[in-house]
Amino acid sequence: MATQPATASTKKDSDEMVHLTSESHSRRELPDIPPDPVMELERLNVYYGSFHAVHDVNLRFGKNEITALIGPSGCGKSTVLRCLNRMNDLVSGARVEGQVNYHGTNIYGRGVDPIAVRTNIGMVFQKPNPFPKSIYDNIAYGPRVTGMGVGNMDDLVEEALRGAALWDEVKDKLKQSAYGLSGGQQQRLCIARTIATRPEVILMDEPCSALDPIATSRIEELMHSLRDDFTIIIVTHNMQQAARVSDRTAFFTARPDETTGDRTGLLVEFDRTASIFSKPADTRTEDYISGRFG
């Protein structure tokens, strides 16, 4: 997989990037908007105490698509991601307004169990966080705690590890500690652990930011193969990565409050990745992807 220079400062450079993007996605014809969204945000506002972190976000996430959330630091993209499986519940003082619909049901609605939400919407974190257990037990943990009916745990573990392209590397050391794996392997283990619970959606919060370029490209290849079975939403700092892996891209930015100086995140533009990187509708998007800020 070709790697683009880190900054695309001239128009020519960004044209090249667009070329690459359109090529890698030429196989997929995408409608303008996701027709049957798995998840949908309606006027999502997030507050941490009195701090307004995210303002009025409306977004649709299409089935079996990869959606990338990009934007400068502090634009609220990770906050939005954490609302999608109620991980924000764990932050004390966090408050969510608006709707986060999963197949039309608001997951913040009354009587919705966050545990059930998280078994359907899995998450992979920025830093690989395997449990201090064996590779096997890392994978088996999710199915065990959720009590999902598994025929044969050994088969499930193998299936999950194959799904995360890790099986061949670890099949002879399943009983060894997951801490013996490299960073990239640990992150693929975390992906395997997530797919073992058979979620429909996988959220990824900058999954490659702690990895070297080779490990990164393996995760990106993996994401392409996972798209057939899962809906993936990825937050990334790396625009080239968004261009390489995603079908659609949502660009967020931070707007400073005139009086308090707090930076509130908002959605600027959401479109097919090819369009975002070739003919962005908003000048802020264009400035960001051409490397003029952020």
Place this chain on the structure above:
Amino acid sequence: MSVATKTARETVEIVRESGRDRDRNLASIAFLVGLWFSLFFGVMVLVVLILDTAISGSSRFDANLLTEYISRISPETSGFRAGILGTLWLMVATAVLAVPLGIAAAIWLEEFSDNTKWYNRILEVNLQNLAAVPSIVYGLLAVATMTLLGFQATGIVLGGAIALALLILPVIIITTREALRAVPQDIRQGSLALGATVWQTTWRQTLPSAIPGISTGTILGISRAIGEAAPLVVVGLAGSVRFDPTGITSVITALPQQIYSLTSQSQEEYQTAASAAIVVLLVMVLGLNALAIVIRNKFQRTW
């Protein structure tokens, strides 16, 4: 010559010529000497005390010391069988009472309670204060508890264990909380994101990872408890008992209590025996502390 080396040399020159090395002026040297003296003084006092005790008790390092009861007829063969057994019984009973309660309280405070609530903050402040309460107060508390429970007999295992358990409860809670806090948040989030409940996350991830820290803190707490005499005096433990404990309602004595009562006797033989018993107690306490260190070093995990 690189810029860095040059600058360093110039600095050294300046310091030499002007004598302005701020770590080498008179005041700081005097301060340093003061610090060394304090350390030396503290360690020396301890060494002298231990050596003096060991020397004065050395004539009694024999098997009788461990296997015999205290004897009025032949003080020179007096032993601390009852005290050692009593202390062991107290140790186990204290651990059984304090450890589950302390760990449970710490888990609730660390993993479940909302520390933005005022009542939880009051709880925390009080916990810190409890660790500083004089041990004799816990003895009084234990007497009151025993009375409420309807026990007439004083000086039994249960009474002493309640006093010591109350004494080390804050220590166990505080060290357990620290051990839980040392488990990275990543692990909890990873578990919760897979659909585990907070309870499952605590039971299957956080707690197992914190066990080395918890056991270290618990053992240190217990080693502090077995050295205590004051709360046991209040609870009514006898200075001398001439039978072995058989259960938690047995009347017992404890090693520190026996040492305390023997040192107030006039006979030379009892004084010698008390010195020897101090060494026995020290060996028990240091043994427990060594165990704590071994556990910590063996299972310590760097994240």
